[in-house]
Amino acid sequence: MSVIRTSSLTKTYASGTNEVHALRGIDLTIERGELVAIMGTSGSGKSTLMNLLGCLDSPTKGSYELDGVHVETLSRNELAKLRNEKLGFVFQGFNLLPRTTAVENVELPLLYDRSGRKLDPRALAIAALKRVGLGERLDHQPSELSGGQQQRVAIARALVTSPALVLADEPTGNLDSRTTIEVMSLFQELNEEGVTIVIVTHEPEVAVYAKRVVEMRDGRIVRDEAVKNRRQASRDLEKLDERSAA
Amino acid sequence: MKTTILVRLATQSIRKNKMRAALTMLGIIIGVAAVIVMVAVGFGARSRIRAQINNLGTNMIVITPGAAQAAGVSQGAQAFPNLSLDDVEMIRREAQVVTAVTPVIVSRSQVIGEAGNWRTMINGVDTDYQVIRDWQTSSGSFFAPEDVTALRKVAVLGKTVADQLFPGSDPVGQEVQIRNVPFDVVGVLAAKGQTASGSDSDDVVLIPHTTAKAVLSGRSFLPQILASTASEGDIVAAQDEIRVLLRESRRIGEGDPDDFTVRNQNDLAEAAEGSTKVMTLLLAAIASISLLVGGIGIMNIMLVSVTERTREIGIRLAIGARGSDVLTQFLVESIVMGVLGGLIGLALGVVGSEVLGHFTGWETVISPLLMLVAVVFSGAVGVFFGYYPARKAAALHPIEALRYE
Numbered sequence: 220m221s222v223i224r225t226s227s228l229t230k231t232y233a234s235g236t237n238e239v240h241a242l243r244g245i246d247l248t249i250e251r252g253e254l255v256a257i258m259g260t261s262g263s264g265k266s267t268l269m270n271l272l273g274c275l276d277s278p279t280k281g282s283y284e285l286d287g288v289h290v291e292t293l294s295r296n297e298l299a300k301l302r303n304e305k306l307g308f309v310f311q312g313f314n315l316l317p318r319t320t321a322v323e324n325v326e327l328p329l330l331y332d333r334s335g336r337k338l339d340p341r342a343l344a345i346a347a348l349k350r351v352g353l354g355e356r357l358d359h360q361p362s363e364l365s366g367g368q369q370q371r372v373a374i375a376r377a378l379v380t381s382p383a384l385v386l387a388d389e390p391t392g393n394l395d396s397r398t399t400i401e402v403m404s405l406f407q408e409l410n411e412e413g414v415t416i417v418i419v420t421h422e423p424e425v426a427v428y429a430k431r432v433v434e435m436r437d438g439r440i441v442r443d444e445a446v447k448n449r450r451q452a453s454r455d456l457e458k459l460d461e462r463s464a465a
Numbered sequence: 466m467k468t469t470i471l472v473r474l475a476t477q478s479i480r481k482n483k484m485r486a487a488l489t490m491l492g493i494i495i496g497v498a499a500v501i502v503m504v505a506v507g508f509g510a511r512s513r514i515r516a517q518i519n520n521l522g523t524n525m526i527v528i529t530p531g532a533a534q535a536a537g538v539s540q541g542a543q544a545f546p547n548l549s550l551d552d553v554e555m556i557r558r559e560a561q562v563v564t565a566v567t568p569v570i571v572s573r574s575q576v577i578g579e580a581g582n583w584r585t586m587i588n589g590v591d592t593d594y595q596v597i598r599d600w601q602t603s604s605g606s607f608f609a610p611e612d613v614t615a616l617r618k619v620a621v622l623g624k625t626v627a628d629q630l631f632p633g634s635d636p637v638g639q640e641v642q643i644r645n646v647p648f649d650v651v652g653v654l655a656a657k658g659q660t661a662s663g664s665d666s667d668d669v670v671l672i673p674h675t676t677a678k679a680v681l682s683g684r685s686f687l688p689q690i691l692a693s694t695a696s697e698g699d700i701v702a703a704q705d706e707i708r709v710l711l712r713e714s715r716r717i718g719e720g721d722p723d724d725f726t727v728r729n730q731n732d733l734a735e736a737a738e739g740s741t742k743v744m745t746l747l748l749a750a751i752a753s754i755s756l757l758v759g760g761i762g763i764m765n766i767m768l769v770s771v772t773e774r775t776r777e778i779g780i781r782l783a784i785g786a787r788g789s790d791v792l793t794q795f796l797v798e799s800i801v802m803g804v805l806g807g808l809i810g811l812a813l814g815v816v817g818s819e820v821l822g823h824f825t826g827w828e829t830v831i832s833p834l835l836m837l838v839a840v841v842f843s844g845a846v847g848v849f850f851g852y853y854p855a856r857k858a859a860a861l862h863p864i865e866a867l868r869y870e
Binding site for chain 1: 470474477481591776779780781782783784785786788789790834863864867
């Protein structure tokens with residue numbers, strides 16, 4: 220079963236008298252275990268696609284199936300439940316709650332869990348933070364963490380519900396080049412462990428760490444192929460370390 | 466979502482904005498404290514008046530001459546001196562539920578004792594007077610029925626009079642002179658303190674009414690008759706009975722107004738309490754306005770808070786919070802602030818009433834019901850003024866909220 224299957228997904232915004240066609244029919248299928256980069260310049264429709272894939276918005280036309288669930292007919296509350304259980308979000312601006320510790324931020328999605336599962340939010344949050352290498356920073360607030368660490372907290376928050384899909388919107392947009400590689404290394408590592416990840420980015424340097432790249436322009440997919448010369452972020456990091464040591 | 470989690474989230478976010486929360490609660494705190502203090506002062510005044518009225522006696526009925534109207538002109542009580550000892554005897558004889566009745570012959574006179582002289586009230590009464598006014602003697606005893614029938618010159622002194630005329634010694638067995646007539650002191654009354662109107666109830670000398678009539682006044686009318694019943698439930702029946710008896714004996718025609726007034730202790734208390742009741746209401750109303758302003762303060766801050774925390778709301782919505790979760794969170798926040806403010810205001814109000822009572826000497830009474838109402842009401846203020854901002858927060862679209870800078 221595919222994690223994502225869209226067919227003729229269309230989104231039109233009414234802006235005054237004229238209509239803006241943000242998406243003009245997207246057919247996209249993403250299988251379990253993929254690491255996909257969705258690329259495109261601003262205005263290409265990649266953010267709109269991201270919002271639709273993230274169940275934050277409803278399509279004007281077309282169908283979208285997320286992990287076997289048809290999304291386009293769901294109500295606001297059903298969408299909230301779906302986001303909570305099947306999706307993990309990583310944003311460009313980290314979007315952590317200020318003045319709130321790392322562990323409190325990470326357990327937040329579990330507090331909104333309605334599945335009736337018996338969960339221990341605190342324990343799961345600590346496990347997720349350890350998984351992203353922040354086991355020592357549980358009680359730090361965002362303001363006490365570096366950008367890379369904040370993004371790791373956000374990734375831990377995305378992982379804590381064991382979602383079917385992690386959606387990352389420009390996850391490295393606010394990070395320097397070394398931290399970017401660190402974060403991509405973490406994504407690759409998680410992907411190796413079986414997490415399906417979709418990264419929306421406009422940076423080609425980021426896309427080279429993905430397995431598959433989907434390029435958009437004017438609301439359409441113009442390129443969809445496996446990444447040639449795929450790079451291992453962990454190896455790039457080692458090289459960086461050697462260079463700075465020399 | 467579980468209530469405990471909701472409360473935790475709300476208190477978390479209040480703790481993260483301590484200063485803002487404190488300023489928000491300030492309105493409620495001041496409002497509740499003001500209401501508590503104002504009502505405590507009002508209740509205190511009422512309970513003081515009530516205590517003074519009850520101090521008059523138990524199940525007491527006061528009959529005064531004159532009343533309502535004469536030829537269409539309102540005269541007020543005591544306009545006509547038309548109560549007599551015959552009326553007392555008739556009430557004693559015929560009224561079924563009246564258990565005690567006494568005339569009160571009032572005069573003022575100089576009293577001379579061992580250590581000097583003192584101008585005071587001389588009340589000529591029957592032995593029932595002690596029962597009606599529930600007045601114990603601290604020394605000696607009240608005069609006996611034989612003293613009344615034999616017109617004996619015996620006197621019972623009020624505490625104040627005893628202190629003035631016999632400082633440091635027991636007056637019982639000694640002699641006082643009232644208008645140059647010697648009286649044997651047989652007892653001293655226990656202290657009763659101030660009356661509702663502020664005069665000293667202990668500044669009095671009681672003598673048999675027969676003696677008073679013969680020796681002091683010679684008048685045959687009475688300014689007052691006091692009566693009482695065995696139980697409180699009989700008071701109204703006794704009043705009716707007395708009224709019917711008096712109307713019959715005076716041959717007052719049907720439809721004509723009484724030419725006397727029969728009142729009970731509650732009537733007296735209510736008249737005295739009337740003004741304080743209005744005052745209490747007025748004070749409470751003013752204080753409530755500050756509570757209202759406090760509520761508007763909560764709404765104001767919550768509205769600002771919703772705008773300020775738009776991004777936070779977006780994050781919560783994105784990771785799976787429902788609109789109703791956000792609504793409840795904000796509502797719980799404002800309720801927690803309201804109740805917390807109410808509790809702090811309550812504590813402040815209680816302390817404030819104590820302090821005020823201490824410095825002014827006013828009696829203050831804080832009823833547990835009022836405390837409960839104050840806290841529940843401030844919670845309700847939280848709900849009322851928190852709902853609109855909370856609904857605004859819940860209606861946000863996740864994408865727009867996330868994009869908000």
